[in-house]
Amino acid sequence: MDLFTVIWQSIVLGTVQGLTEFLPVSSSGHLVLLQRMMGYDIGGGNMTFVNVMLHFGTLIAVVAVFYKDILALFKKPFKTLLMLIVATIPAGVVGLLFNDKIDALFAGEKAFLLLAVCFSVTALLLLLCELVAKSGRKERELGWRNSVPMGLMQAVALFPGISRSGSTIVAGTVSGAKTQDVAKFSFLMSIPVILGSVLVELIGFIKEPQFAAGAHGGLYTAVGVIVGVIFAAASGFLAIKVMLKIIGKANYKWFSLYLILVSAACIWFDVLGIFA
Secondary structure, eight states: OHHHHHHHHHHHHHHHHHHHHHTTTHHHHHHHHHHHOOOOOOOTTTTHHHHHHHHHHHHHHHHHHHHEEEEEEETTHHHHHHHHHHHHHHHHHHHHHHHHHHHTTTSSHHHHHHHHHHHHHHHHHHHHHHHHHTTTTOOOOOOHHHHHHHHHHHTTTTTTTTHHHHHHHHHHHHHTTTTTHHHHHHHHHHHHHHHHHHHHHHHHHHOOHHHHOOOOOOHHHHHHHHHHHHHHHHHHHHHHHHHHHHHTOOHHHHHHHHHHHHHHHHHHHHHHTOOO
């Protein structure tokens, strides 16, 4: 693979990661799908490292949009910060215990079928969210009764195809919190999870730099990661702005329709053995 190929694949992967991280369609599911269909492998056999670094690009977007809210976390009485810490624990525990197994599962022969199931689950959750949001419910200030379910759903969203932003927004909305509070908290929840994943990968890189560099050598992987991070940050910034407007209107049915179509395509790929 030449450097030009690495660069354009990184642009595609970074853009897709940024857009799908904050739109409720599952960034990890789309990255697995793209890599499976197109054979993208800028990491030389270690795309987990590349994917985590692409998530770091979306972290930059979150900080750029919500830097005032992030600073406010460290002001008394620290309630939101404490809720954020507690909400992060389930995903942290599940990630440490099962992340490798989940990655292996979705790299296996039944990857498309598993993606189809998870995309469909996200589609149904989004439909439920729209029904609840438009039901005339009484909205409350975001509290523990909302943040805990959101944390549990973030752990479930470690499965590719289950949207992290979508599932946490559903949990917050169904549990009765204000939609704008739910959106902001959902985006803030991505920060510790992404930071934790990046730290784990960086530790692995320090211990075994040749593994992270992959077969193409450190230069190709480094260039690919840098380009991907830049495009993930730019497209992620755009996606956050768009998603904040969508959440205000609670109009998720078009995302559900899209996910059902993607799910159907995955089933078709599995039945016909395409991209196996």
